[in-house]
Amino acid sequence: MDNICFVFVGIHLLFSIIKFSTAIDAITQTQFVSDGSSLTSKDGSFKLGFFSPANSSYRFLGIWNRKIPLRTVSWVANVHKPINDSSGILMINSSGNAVILSQNTTVVWYTSSSKQAVNPILQLLDSGKLVLRDGKDGNSGIFLWQSFDHPIGTVGLSARRVSLSASEDACDSYGHCGAYGVCTISELQVCKCLKGFKPISPETWEQAEYRQGCERNKTLKCQNNNGFIKYVGLKLPDTKNAWVSQGMDMKECKAKCLGNCSCIAFASSDAKGGSTCTIWFSDLIDIRRLLNGGGQDLYVRMPASELETHNGVKVKIAVIIIVVVSIVCGLLLSAYCIRRNRKMSKGQTNKGQEEDLELPLFNLSTIASATDNFSFNNKLGQGGFGTVYRGALMDGQEIAVKRLSEHSGQGSNEFKNEVILIAKLQHRNLVRLLGYCIQGEEKLLIYEYMPNQSLDFYIFDQAHGKLLDWRKRFNIILGVARGLLYLHEDSRLRIIHRDLKASNVLLDKDMNPKISDFGMARTFGGDQTEGVTRRVAGTLGYMAPEYAIDGQFSVKSDVFSFGILMLEIVSGKKNRGLYRLDDNLNLVGYAWKLWEEERSQELIDECFKDSCNLSEVLRCIHVTLLCVQQLPDDRPSMSTLILMLGDETNLPQPRKPSLLIGKHSSEADSPSIKQETSSTNEFSISLLDGR
Known part of the structure; x- marks a missing residue:
């Protein structure tokens, strides 16, 4: 508190609730308390x-008792960092x-809970205590x-209370x-004991x-090794029981006090008439620290x-300060050298990136207002x-x-780099x-809304599935294929999505598809087309076998995922369901079984089966089986795949897929770990999650 001085001479606090029609005692992650609004305990x-x-x-966030006529603040959050x-x-x-x-930018105070809540709630209790809890509890x-x-920033609820009366000091x-x-x-807390003293009650x-x-903490005995603690800027104690002498300098005054076992304290001052020594022989009463x-x-x-404790603390603080300053200086020097070397090696790269960052920068308050405070x-x-x-x-x-x-693992620089690429x-x-x-601490991405x-x-709901006839489904297949082709071959960098699935394909007002959620995407430059990671990230059921088993990913990994997606669009079924209980087959295995028996039309979703172009649907099933072949080299590229879907040329015969065993459909969207270390020069790109 010594770092911040502000005068509590008098105050009347007038708060009105402008965001809520009735008083509330808690907020969730989708709400906030702004200056002018408040929380009120239930009682x-x-x-x-x-x-x-x-x-x-200056503005502070605090808690006070509304039922005490003399306004009393019991706790202050940002006491060392006012707004x-x-x-x-x-x-x-x-x-x-x-x-x-x-x-909306500077963090002035925060809690430091080590456990992350599923549904965090900040609540003001009837006891006057502010708590952070998990709604699920x-x-x-x-x-x-x-x-x-x-207690840092707190005055204590049971009191250590501060009178904010406007009527008196x-x-x-x-x-x-x-x-x-x-x-x-x-x-x-207006009153404090002198160092080495404690409250009687x-x-x-x-x-x-x-x-x-x-x-006193320890009884004062008349010994030669007694000493003094110096206090500056005080109105001296009441001199009713003090002895005052003119013409005695500082050294003489101190010796006089040490020579008298009844001496409690002394003060020496210089005036026009000479030096004055004041010595107290009884309790020091009515001491005040002056602020002017x-x-x-x-x-x-x-x-x-x-005295040893007091001086020892000073020595320890001095040593700590010296050590910390030395470490900080060393780190700053190292950081400077590293930064300088990077600038020299990169040349004008960073400058070019800043010039490339041409997207609008939104204010947090604008987005909070747009989303009704999230x-x-x-x-x-x-x-x-994250959450959308x-x-x-x-x-x-x-x-x-x-x-x-916070667990996206991105700092501000990485986030800006992603924005530049996106x-x-x-x-x-x-x-x-x-x-x-x-x-x-907020990092937000703003996208066009997909209604x-x-x-x-x-596609996985019989009632909603009727809204997508075959023509719309085929257009969605072609649109997703064109989007992947752009990522693989036509964009500035070669990009592998790694998490293509039905929930990551969004539909605009005209049912045109748009690929989203690039949170696990990887980028390559030049002619590089594949990489290896030690920890796999993606969604089970859509991952290619070489990626799921060995961590090898490439453009052909996306082709495999696209084949699964196309199969789900045609059949209206999830890949990780069980469709031949006697054989324990997943959707790919079921499709292969029907293909071998020349009964592929049985795979078609009943929602559009009677109104579809049968040859077109069967061709899609054929291309799907080419996409999900075990070896990546056997799968077509996206450019070849688009040609296969668009003409009537003969298609090669697919080889038997390897991942044919099914699992319960409740596991269909189970994601694996998303934090991984890769052998390629890669970084994550966070885009919009599908619903």
Whole structure:
């Protein structure tokens, strides 16, 4: 608290709830408390909100008791880092911790829960305690974080309370802090004991009743090794029981005090008439710290053991400071050298990237307003890299906002690099990036909104499936194929998606497909077409065998996934279901079995079977079996595949697929681990998750 001085002479706090029609006691990850709004405990006793002390424009987040006429602040969050305007926002970030942002960018305070909640809730209890808990735990009393456990910035609920009365200065009251207590009006807790002293009655001290004062931690004995602790800038104690002598300098005054076993403290001052020595022989009462730069020095007599502790702490602090400064200087020098070498090696690369970053940069408050503060009602879906929300900008344009989670493993530089690359991916069958936002711990991607959800919403449901006739399904197949061809061959870098599936194909208002969720994508330059990773990432049922087993991925891995997707579109079935119980076959195995028996038409979805172009559907099944062959070299490229779908030339005979064993369909969308280390020069690209 010594780092921040603000005067609590008087204050009247007026908070109004502008976001909610009724008082609320808690917020979730989709809500926040801004300056001007507040939380109120269920019984109405306590309120949390932003406030300014008297004679100060700084803003603090605090808790106070509404039922005490004399306004009393019991806890302050950002006591060491005040906000200098009304831009403060209290919210729950993507990692599940409570955080206060200033100017929507600067983190001024945060909780530090090591456990991430499934459904984090920040709640003000009837006891006046602010807690962070997991909604799934209900009212079990299990808290991930609570204000009482973190006294930094707190004044203590059971009290250590600070009067914010506008009518009087508590330090003007004689002996307000009792013997050996120092009154400091700028502190949240106005009374503190001198060093080496403690409250006589901690209970009454907690109730802001300080007049009983303080007592020594260790008894003062008359010994030669006694010393003094110096206090500066004080209004000296009451001199009723003091001895004053003119013409005695500092050295003489100190010797006089040490020579008298009854001496408690001394002060020496220089005046026009000469030096003055004041010595106290009884309790030091009515001490006050002055804030205007005035005041005098007071020397309080202490036993040697207390002096050793006091000086020892100073020595330890000095050593720590020297060590820390040395380490920091070393790190800064190393960082400078590394940065300089990188700049020299990269030349103008970084400058070019900054020039390439031409997407709009959105303000966090704009996106929060567009999504109704990331309302649960606007939630479209959630994946390993974050949550997607529907929103609308001020001009009425609908958007989809992806709020990246802390576990996406991305820093600001990596995020910017991804934005630069994504901005270069312009194709009618890829979801279009409209802009981005980096503020504080928040990293957001803003996309065009797809009103017809994702492909899996239709093809795996008999009722919704009727909305997609064969012509629409065939157009979707061709559109996805063109999108993959662009990624593999026509974009600036060769990109392997690695997670192509029905839920990652979104549909616009005209049912045109757009590939989304590039969260596991990998990029290659030049003629490189494949890589190896030690940890596999993707969705089981769509992964090629060489990738699922050996970690080898290439453009042909995407071709395999496309074959599975095309098979699901034709059949309306999920690949990882069981379709021949006696043979324990998955969809690929079932399709191969029907192919061998020349009964492939039995695979066609009943939703469009009577109205489809049979030869066209059978050709798609044939191409599918070419895509899911065991060896990557046997599979067609995307450019060849598109030609196969578009003409009537004879197709080669497919070889038997290897992954024919099925699993229960409830496992169909089970993802594997998404964090991996690769032998290629690669980085992750986070795009919109399908619903």
